[in-house]
Amino acid sequence: MDRTPYWLCVDGEWVRQQDALTVQNRAFLYGDGVFETMRTFGEDIVFVETHFERLTNSLALLDIPLHADLQADGLRKLAARFIHKNKWYKGARLRLTVYRVGAGRYTPQSNESGFLLDGEPFDNEPFYPFVGTGKLLTAFSEMKKPLNKLASLKTTSSIFYVLAGKHAKTQGFDDCFIMNERDEIIETVNSNVFLVAGNQVIAPGTSNGALNGTMRKQVLNLLNDTNYNITERGINADDLQKADEVLLTNAVQGINWVKGYKERRYYHRFGAELSEKLNLKIVNRQF
Structure with a gap:
């Protein structure tokens, strides 16, 4: 597999894999966030509306605001651009992590959100495989x-x-x-x-x-x-x-x-x- 660092999307900015996060990230420090694991078909997230509904409900329960770049049709557009930039057209596994941003330790001093869109490509799995061995x-x-x-x-x-x-x-x-x-x-x-x-x-x-x-x-x-x-x-x-x-x-x-x-x-x-x-x-x- 090609080991060249691929593109990630962090808070709406496109960065290479090795430049992704800081050590102050609250998802890393305190587990203060949620994530969605999604599959793509072409440039589209499969069942994107179901994922978006779960994401917004989860964030509401944790009192984390939805990032502006993810609102409306933002998630769909970000995923399409992510696939296009990395040329993962055969399908991919995407992970969207949304976390609380701000200083503070267990108790945050502010209540904003950040996100990371990451993933890995599939080589030849355009559909869901039903594994025969069980x-x-x-x-x-x-x-x-x-x-x-x-x-x-x-x-x-x-x-x-x-x-x-x-x-x-x-x-x-x-x-x-x-x-x-x-x-x-x-x-x-x-x-x-x-x-x-x-x-x-x-x-x-x-x-x-x-x-x-x-x-x-x-x-x-x-x-x-x-x-x-x-x-x-x-x-x-x-x-x-x-x-x-x-x-x-x-x-x-x-x-x-x-x-x-x-x-x-x-x-x-x-x-x-x-x-x-x-x-x-x-x-x-x-x-």
Whole structure:
């Protein structure tokens, strides 16, 4: 891969990768910010309106103002220019980090915002791949995710997910289930979870402490056009034993699937069908 520093957008200014941030950045010092992970198709962000809605809702909850360059159609235009400047036309993973700017330590002395638009290109993935091998999962039980207003946000303070990811890797698994304070399975390190049993689908939501996933919303829309009954609640051990399929969703990978958890093995027929429908929306630019 070409190691030439690529272009970033910091507070509306275009800079090379190595010149991006100062050590006074509050996202670095205190985790005082949120981020969006997005996928592009051509020069467009896939499901940009869903990302923008989550971003503005998250910033409002943290009392961080939306930067002027991101208002109205700003995010869409910035992303298009970002892709054009870096020539990443085959598709890319973008990360927009929005953080509070200003002096002060834990208590900020002002309340303005800054942002960083970063990314990495895909070599040959114009669509969401449905990986045929599936994933083997374990559970992260050392800590439980608190049930509060911050649980559904993608904040720059992500140490809980870092520790869960390290746990899965150390144990030799691809990912791990994360549980809330009620011992309900609600998500994995980087994905929302959908459990399929017969014509029933269980989808843990924000009321259970799950991340407010943008791809989760798109999959729920796809499920509304099927004969499946959807229940939004946490998943328990009995559910996992009875499940036919366990699906994982996120904005970059689309829909993936769990091959196994403990001794249980799962199918992926319905997941593959949903993934095909999702990719058809991308081809037809229905995003």
